[in-house]
Amino acid sequence: MSIPVIVAIDGPSGTGKSSTSRAVAARLGLSYLDTGAQYRAITWWMLSNGVDVNDPLAIADQAGKPAIVAGTDPAAPAITVDGVDASGPIRTQEVTAAVSAVSAVPEVRTRMVEIQRAAAASAPAGIVVEGRDIGTTVLPDATVKIFLTASPEVRAARRSGELKGAQSVADTQAALIRRDAADSGRTTSPLAKADDAVEVDTSELSLEQVVEQVVALVGEKRAAR
Numbered sequence: 001m002s003i004p005v006i007v008a009i010d011g012p013s014g015t016g017k018s019s020t021s022r023a024v025a026a027r028l029g030l031s032y033l034d035t036g037a038q039y040r041a042i043t044w045w046m047l048s049n050g051v052d053v054n055d056p057l058a059i060a061d062q063a064g065k066p067a068i069v070a071g072t073d074p075a076a077p078a079i080t081v082d083g084v085d086a087s088g089p090i091r092t093q094e095v096t097a098a099v100s101a102v103s104a105v106p107e108v109r110t111r112m113v114e115i116q117r118a119a120a121a122s123a124p125a126g127i128v129v130e131g132r133d134i135g136t137t138v139l140p141d142a143t144v145k146i147f148l149t150a151s152p153e154v155r156a157a158r159r160s161g162e163l164k165g166a167q168s169v170a171d172t173q174a175a176l177i178r179r180d181a182a183d184s185g186r187t188t189s190p191l192a193k194a195d196d197a198v199e200v201d202t203s204e205l206s207l208e209q210v211v212e213q214v215v216a217l218v219g220e221k222r223a224a225r
């Protein structure tokens with residue numbers, strides 16, 4: 001058996017983290033973990049249970065309650081909260097608007113990071129983990145660290161394509177920029193590029209080109225060890 005490979009993919013919203021991570025994991029036969037889905041899931045639970053998402057103490061007090069389970073199959077990402085499928089509700093605009101406040105609470109992060117490290121440690125061939133703080137905090141010894149970027153215009157156009165006109169491109173861009181600022185500005189493990197991460201600007205690249213670059217980097221690291 002070869003040593004498991006750990007790939008950390010970080011970056012702001014709409015840079016291609018999920019699409020790239022799933023494709024790389026599928027191509028290399030690795031597990032896959034979407035940590036953003038976990039933060040969205042705990043946010044959905046807080047909203048559903050009447051917790052004031054602008055009250056960090058109230059969030060901290062409840063952070064240990066929901067059981068969040070994320071699947072690790074890149075062909076079928078799954079997320080449940082207390083056994084209930086949360087894959088639809090976690091993508092609503094209500095959750096998107098509240099997730100940065102909930103994920104800034106240290107007690108929430110401590111809990112999520114524990115689940116994330118356990119998933120990485122138990123992946124048989126290795127794992128691709130995507131998020132905001134994977135290379136800096138969750139898995140600082142990852143084999144390969146990637147930091148994806150793209151211009152705000154490109155990111156907003158990609159996101160509004162997915163929202164199918166539910167929100168204007170201008171509103172989507174403004175919301176992305178607000179979330180970037182909150183995620184980069186928080187005290188506990190903010191969105192940041194690790195010093196040893198490779199930055200890839202995806203603005204002018206196709207998904208296939210980004211996937212090729214990441215697969216090539218993993219191949220180089222594997223050959224070197």
Ligand SMILES: Nc1ncnc2c1ncn2[C@@H]1O[C@H](COP(=O)(O)OP(=O)(O)O)[C@@H](O)[C@H]1O
Nearest residue numbers: 012013014015016017018019158202205206207
């Ligand atoms: N390199 C790319 N070129 C064009 N579209 C892309 C690229 N990467 C991702 N996309 C598309 O952009 C949208 C957002 O991608 P996603 O992977 O969800 O980003 P993130 O996880 O960083 O928010 C998706 O609709 C996806 O198909």
Ligand SMILES: Nc1ccn([C@@H]2O[C@H](COP(=O)(O)OP(=O)(O)O)[C@@H](O)[C@H]2O)c(=O)n1
Nearest residue numbers: 013014035036037039099100103131132133
């Ligand atoms: N490792 C991570 C991943 C996500 N998050 C939080 O979760 C939110 C949603 O992440 P996401 O990856 O689903 O966001 P999108 O890029 O899909 O819009 C982010 O805006 C962060 O507030 C985090 O704090 N740390």
